[in-house]
Amino acid sequence: MAKFLIDLVAQKFPSAVIASHSHHGDETILLEAASWRAVAQFLRDDPRTAMDMLVDLTAVDYPDRDPRFEIVVHLLSLGKGHRLRIKTRVGDPEGESVRVDTLSDLWASANWAEREAYDLFGVTFVGHPDLRRILLYPEFEGHPLRKDYPAEQIQPLIAYRDVENIEKIAPFGRDEGMPFGRQTHARGLGGPEEESN
Amino acid sequence: MEPLDQELDESELEIPTEPMLLNVGPAHPAMHGTVRCVMELSGESIEKVDVQVGYLHRGFEKMCERGTWTQVFPYVDRCNYVSPMLNNVAFALACEKMLEIQVPERCQWYRMALGELARISDHLTCDGAMAMELGAFTPFLWMIKGREMVWDLMEEETGARLTHSFGRVGGMAQPPTEGFKENARAVGRHILTIIDEVEKLLLGNRIFLDRLENVGIISQEDAVSLGWTGPCLRATGIPYDVRKASPYLKYGEVDFEVPVGQTSDCFDRFMVRIEEMKQSVRIVEQCLARMPDSGPVNVDDPRVILPPKQDVYNTIEGTIQHFKIVMEGLKLPAGELYSYTEGGNGELGFYLVSDGSGTPWRVRIRPPCYYITSGLERVITGRMMADVVPCFGSLNMIGGECDR
Numbered sequence: 228m229a230k231f232l233i234d235l236v237a238q239k240f241p242s243a244v245i246a247s248h249s250h251h252g253d254e255t256i257l258l259e260a261a262s263w264r265a266v267a268q269f270l271r272d273d274p275r276t277a278m279d280m281l282v283d284l285t286a287v288d289y290p291d292r293d294p295r296f297e298i299v300v301h302l303l304s305l306g307k308g309h310r311l312r313i314k315t316r317v318g319d320p321e322g323e324s325v326r327v328d329t330l331s332d333l334w335a336s337a338n339w340a341e342r343e344a345y346d347l348f349g350v351t352f353v354g355h356p357d358l359r360r361i362l363l364y365p366e367f368e369g370h371p372l373r374k375d376y377p378a379e380q381i382q383p384l385i386a387y388r389d390v391e392n393i394e395k396i397a398p399f400g401r402d403e404g405m406p407f408g409r410q411t412h413a414r415g416l417g418g419p420e421e422e423s424n
Numbered sequence: 425m426e427p428l429d430q431e432l433d434e435s436e437l438e439i440p441t442e443p444m445l446l447n448v449g450p451a452h453p454a455m456h457g458t459v460r461c462v463m464e465l466s467g468e469s470i471e472k473v474d475v476q477v478g479y480l481h482r483g484f485e486k487m488c489e490r491g492t493w494t495q496v497f498p499y500v501d502r503c504n505y506v507s508p509m510l511n512n513v514a515f516a517l518a519c520e521k522m523l524e525i526q527v528p529e530r531c532q533w534y535r536m537a538l539g540e541l542a543r544i545s546d547h548l549t550c551d552g553a554m555a556m557e558l559g560a561f562t563p564f565l566w567m568i569k570g571r572e573m574v575w576d577l578m579e580e581e582t583g584a585r586l587t588h589s590f591g592r593v594g595g596m597a598q599p600p601t602e603g604f605k606e607n608a609r610a611v612g613r614h615i616l617t618i619i620d621e622v623e624k625l626l627l628g629n630r631i632f633l634d635r636l637e638n639v640g641i642i643s644q645e646d647a648v649s650l651g652w653t654g655p656c657l658r659a660t661g662i663p664y665d666v667r668k669a670s671p672y673l674k675y676g677e678v679d680f681e682v683p684v685g686q687t688s689d690c691f692d693r694f695m696v697r698i699e700e701m702k703q704s705v706r707i708v709e710q711c712l713a714r715m716p717d718s719g720p721v722n723v724d725d726p727r728v729i730l731p732p733k734q735d736v737y738n739t740i741e742g743t744i745q746h747f748k749i750v751m752e753g754l755k756l757p758a759g760e761l762y763s764y765t766e767g768g769n770g771e772l773g774f775y776l777v778s779d780g781s782g783t784p785w786r787v788r789i790r791p792p793c794y795y796i797t798s799g800l801e802r803v804i805t806g807r808m809m810a811d812v813v814p815c816f817g818s819l820n821m822i823g824g825e826c827d828r
Contacts, residue, residue, distance in 0.1 A: 251521060251761045279648050282764075283790040287777055299775065301762055301790075305648060305664055312762060336651030339798040347485075362478035362827055371486050378486050 229254045229309035232276060240266055255312040260294075263315045264328040270302060270311065271333050278302040278311065281334035284341060286348040290374045293320050296350060298327055322349060322373060329355040347372040443471060446809075450479045454557055454813045458823030459797065461812070468809045475800050480827040488787035492753025493519055493593060496787055501587040503789060504825040507546035507768035509538045509578065512591030517672060518763035518774035519593040522756045525723050531595050532673045533715035537608060538581065538590075539673075540704040540711070544615055545574040546768030546820075547655075547697040547704075554694060554817035555626060558635050563622045570618040573611045580607060593754055594729050595722030605712045612705040619701055636691035640803045640815035647688070650802070651795035654770025655700060656819060659685035659692035666766040678710045693818040728754045753782025769793040769820055791825045 233247045236256055243262035248255050258266055270278045282301040289295060294316040302311045318325035329352040330337040341352040342361040349370035352358060360367065366385040369376050444465045449455030458480045464472040484499045500511040513535045520527065527535070552567030575585045581601055582588040590597050626632050642652075647660045657664055665682045667675040683699035685692025722729045730749055735742030758780035764773040773790030796819050803815050 250759050251524075253760070253762050255760075280651055282651060282771065283762075283773055283775065283788070285775060285788045287786045287788075299760075299788075301773070301775070305662060308669060310762075334651070335646070335649040335802075336795050336798065339794065340651075343794075360478075361476075362481040364478075371483060376486075378483075378490055 229311060232256075232270075232309065232311045235273075235275060236266060236270070239269060253312055254310070255314065258313055258315045260315045260317050260327055263298075264330065264333075266313065267300070267330050267333055270313070276311075277304045277306055279305055281330065281336045281340070282310075284330070284337055284344060286344045286350050286372075288348060288372065288374045290320065292316070294318050295320050295322060296325055296348060298344070298350065300330070317350065322370075322375070325350045326353055327351075328353050331355050346370070349373065448812065450476075454816060456553075456816075456821060456823060458827060459800075459816075459821060461800075463809070463812075465809060470804055470807055470809060470812070473801050473805055475797065477794070477797060478827050480823040482828065484828045485787055485789065488784050490783070492782050493756060493784055494749075494753060496784065497589045497591055498587065500789065501589050502824050503791065503828060504546070504768055504772075504793075504822050505586060506549045506822060507542035508586065508588055509542035509590065510546075510765070510767045511772065512588060513539050513673075514763070514765040514767060514772045515774055516591040516593055517765060518761065518776055519756060521763050522759070522761045522776060522778065523593070523728065525594060525725055525728070527595055527723055528720045529674075530599075530716045530719045531721045533711045534596060534600050534721065535591075536673050536675070536678075537708050537711040537715065538578070540707045541574050541577065541608065541611065543768055544701050544704050545571045547701050548574075548615075548618075550817070550820040551622075551694055551697050554690075554814065555622075555632070557813050557817050558632060560626060560629070560632060563625050566618050566622055566625075570615050573614055577604075577607050577611050580604075592722070592729070594725055599721045600715070605715070608708060608712055612708050615701065615705055619698060623698065633691065635810075635814050636689065636694060636818075638687065638689050639807065639811050640690040640693075640818060642688055642799065642803055644688070646802055647799070650799040652770065652799060653792050653795075654766070654768070655696045656693055656796050657770065658682065659696045660688035661686060666764055666771055670764075672765055674711075674714075675707075677714075678707050680704075680707050690814045690818040697820075755780060755782050756784075764790070767792055769796060769822065769825070789825075789828060791828060793819070793821050794826045797821045797826050 230249065233254055233256055237244045240262055243259045243266055244256055245259060246257040270276045280303045282303045284300045287297045287299060289297065295318040297314050297316050299312065299314050302313065315327060317327045327350065329341060331341055339361060341355055342358060344350045345352060345358050346360040346362050347370055359365065367382060446463045446465050447460065448463060449460040450458055455461065458477070460476040460479070462474045462476070463470050484503070488496045488499055496515060497512060500515045501508040503511050548567040548571045552564040556564035578588060579585045581604060582590040642660065644660045644662060647657050648662070653664065661684050663682045663684050668682055680703040683696050683703065685696050726745055731742040731745050736746045756778040758778055760777045762773055762775045764771050770792030771790065772792055775788035775790065776784065777786040779785045800816060800819060804812050807815070
């Protein structure tokens with residue numbers, strides 16, 4: 228139905244498209260991670276595509292592959308009624324350097340969706356304004372939807388959070404909404420480098 | 425006589441300028457027990473808000489990767505727990521789309537009727553709770569009475585009031601009971617009466633209207649950009665309904681309207697749900713009229729449907745078939761698929777990745793109210809503290825679905 232979308236993207240970004248298919252009627256394009264944002268912006272802004280809604284953003288872990296993670300985005304054009312799935316692959320087999328450009332400034336819905344993918348898969352979205360855990364608590368160790376995270380793993384108990392100067396602390400400091408709550412940003416933006424220390 | 429405010433104009437008043445930080449939830453009743461809002465208040469107006477979800481996260485998507493495809497049904501039940509039948513049907517449809525099978529006509533009508541009843545129960549809960557949170561307790565009790573009728577009917581059909589786990593890949597767990605049509609018609613009539621009574625109680629009520637009208641307005645562009653679907657998107661005036669836009673089951677063959685709002689305030693969201701319930705009753709009536717009284721409910725496909733118990737206990741083929749489906753799970757062809765239906769809150773999607781074995785590789789549930797809740801920040805920033813309650817209520821955040 229929306230085959231022309233694949234052709235359009237392949238025409239406009241010939242080097243970005245790795246593969247495409249239309250299994251079960253879902254038009255899918257696999258993109259180079261480097262042109263992820265550019266293609267997404269084109270799909271949103273071009274009047275022929277007019278993808279005004281990012282329906283869903285998620286990740287899938289394939290531990291045997293390199294790059295290991297697949298970022299999957301489902302787009303919908305409300306006006307034209309067509310849908311498209313775009314994917315990209317990032318990360319090495321050890322699960323490090325999982326980085327991809329953020330789409331949160333193109334579609335507001337990507338904000339929380341990317342936070343969820345960061346939380347559960349450990350994907351860092353470069354340029355995300357507020358990348359911290361959303362479903363889990365900040366002290367959680369690991370990323371549970373990775374295949375190498377055992378489902379029966381037990382998390383260590385966490386101590387009471389010690390917040391100094393609770394009366395004096397400026398509310399909403401450096402991208403931090405919660406002086407007496409989740410202190411994700413105490414260690415920086417939570418990217419893989421910061422996480423290791 | 426001197427004006428009273430003269431003194432105020434001339435002298436500098438010492439008003440504390442430090443913003444006040446207020447923590448609402450997760451245990452606050454208006455936050456439905458699972459959302460926490462950290463608000464920065466200036467006086468009574470909200471300058472900034474940080475919405476935090478995740479208090480009901482139970483790791484469903486991880487758990488789904490441990491069992492068979494059939495064992496996913498209890499998890500999707502517990503996602504949107506006020507309309508579990510819609511989730512059941514949505515997941516069954518996703519698997520069937522992957523297997524490229526279609527359930528018999530009787531089952532399609534049955535699924536639609538049950539699904540629309542579940543939608544009624546969802547909207548009754550949302551609108552009822554909204555009214556209750558604004559102090560109108562009577563409509564809440566009346567609507568919950570209506571929901572009880574729906575749940576009694578569900579119990580009659582499925583054996584469970586809330587978490588039915590009634591869907592199956594390729595059909596339903598049981599055929600409709602003998603009295604289903606009669607009972608469902610009676611429920612539909614009662615629901616219409618209840619909605620009528622509730623409208624009489626609420627829509628002339630000054631307090632109720634003042635707290636909803638022109639509160640929580642969101643623009644169409646914002647709603648689309650935030651990924652809103654369902655009643656909340658339709659309240660902004662965009663008539664997007666998956667049942668109309670890309671009909672599944674038999675939605676293309678029934679008559680119903682898609683109600684839309686005009687100002688996209690809380691009142692519009694309330695009214696869209698009220699109208700949708702009336703439309704749902706209409707759909708249920710059409711389904712009942714067209715559903716055959718006899719005929720198969722499950723597809724005749726030994727790959728996915730358990731053999732009759734008679735065969736399981738008496739023939740070796742039946743035993744083996746039963747054993748293989750139960751132990752190994754039914755096998756979906758390798759590949760990926762996104763299937764979407766209209767859930768209680770909007771587009772309920774399932775992104776399935778199968779590696780061809782009996783265990784899901786990835787089950788991604790696209791929860792409509794996760795995206796809707798992400799818009800709460802935009803809806804309430806700049807409003808008064810008291811507006812949080814109707815705004816949050818009108819978004820119909822369902823904790824199980826939002827946090828999974």
